[in-house]
Amino acid sequence: xxxxxxxxxxxxxxxxxxxxxxxxxxxxxxxxxxxxxxxxxxxxxxxxxxxxxxxxxxxxxxxxxxxxxxxxxxxxxxxxxxxxxxxxxxxxxxxxxxxxxxxxxxxxxxxxx
Amino acid sequence: xxxxxxxxxxxxxxxxxxxxxxxxxxxxxxxxxxxxxxxxxxxxxxxxxxxxxxxxxxxxxxxxxxxxxxxxxxxxxxxxxxxxxxxxxxxxxxxxxxxxxxxxxxxxxxxxxxxxxxxxxxxxxx
Numbered sequence: 631x632x633x634x635x636x637x638x639x640x641x642x643x644x645x646x647x648x649x650x651x652x653x654x655x656x657x658x659x660x661x662x663x664x665x666x667x668x669x670x671x672x673x674x675x676x677x678x679x680x681x682x683x684x685x686x687x688x689x690x691x692x693x694x695x696x697x698x699x700x701x702x703x704x705x706x707x708x709x710x711x712x713x714x715x716x717x718x719x720x721x722x723x724x725x726x727x728x729x730x731x732x733x734x735x736x737x738x739x740x741x742x743x
Numbered sequence: 744x745x746x747x748x749x750x751x752x753x754x755x756x757x758x759x760x761x762x763x764x765x766x767x768x769x770x771x772x773x774x775x776x777x778x779x780x781x782x783x784x785x786x787x788x789x790x791x792x793x794x795x796x797x798x799x800x801x802x803x804x805x806x807x808x809x810x811x812x813x814x815x816x817x818x819x820x821x822x823x824x825x826x827x828x829x830x831x832x833x834x835x836x837x838x839x840x841x842x843x844x845x846x847x848x849x850x851x852x853x854x855x856x857x858x859x860x861x862x863x864x865x866x867x868x869x
Contacts, residue, residue, distance in 0.1 A: 632787055666855035668788075675838055675859040676780075676788065682855075719788050723854040730804045732778075732790035732854065 633658060634720050634735035641741035642710045650738045652703040652720035658733055660701035663723040667696055667705050670717040679718070680705060707740065715742045745769040745858045747839050752863030759829050759867070765822040765839030765860055773797075773817035776842045778856060779824050781835035781865075791837070792824065796846070807833075829867045836862040 635653045642648040652665060659665055667680040678687055680696040695706045707714055720735035751763040779791040792813040793802045801813050812825045822839050840859045846852030
C-alpha cells in the first residue's frame with residue numbers, strides 16, 4: 631500500500647544519465663514534507679542515499695542528486711556505473727489523519743545495460 | 744562503527760506471536776529514536792513502528808495497530824517488536840533503523856532513517 635509512486639524500472643548504458651520520479655500527493659510531498667532516497671543493492675539492506683531532498687550523506691558520490699517540486703521528487707544518476715544497479719526507494723512523511731506516518735515509494739529497479 | 748543486529752525471526756503459524764530484537768552498538772542507544780521497517784518478499788518497503796528516545800511516544804502503521812507493540816531497553820541497548828495475531832501478510836524481512844541524528848528536545852526530529860540493520864525474516868504460514 632505504497633503512497634508514493636515510482637516507475638518499476640529505468641535503464642541506461644554505462645555513462646548515461648537516468649532519472650527516477652516519485653509522485654506523491656497533497657498530504658505528503660505536496661504538503662511540504664521533505665523527500666529522502668534509499669539505495670538497496672541486491673541481497674542487502676537499504677542505505678540512505680539522499681536526505682532532505684538534495685543532500686548526500688558522506689561517502690555518497692556526487693553522481694547522485696535529488697530534487698523536489700510540487701507533489702513530486704526526482705533522483706538523478708549521472709555517469710551511470712555497473713555498481714549502481716539496485717533498487718531505489720523514495721520516502722517522505724504523510725500528515726493525513728489516517729495511514730502511515732512514514733511513507734515509501736513503490737521502488738524502482740535501475741538496470742545498467 | 745554503528746551496528747544494528749536484528750534477531751528473533753522465524754516460522755510461525757497464523758494467529759501466533761513472535762518477538763523481534765535489535766541490538767545496537769557503536770553509539771549511545773538511549774539518545775536516538777528507533778524504527779521498524781519491513782519488506783515482504785519481492786516487494787517494497789513499509790514502515791511498521793517507531794519509538795522515541797525515552798519511550799515517550801510510540802507510533803504504528805494502521806496495518807499493525809493493535810497487534811504489534813514496540814519497546815526498548817536502553818540498559819541493554821536493545822529495541823523490540825512484539826508481534827501478536829500474526830497474519831500471512833506479515834511475512835517479511837523486518838529491519839530496525841535508527842534516526843540519522845539526535846533530535847533536539849522539543850522538536851519533531853528527523854523524518855527519515857539513518858543506519859539500518861541487516862534484517863530478520865518472519866514467515867507466517869501454516
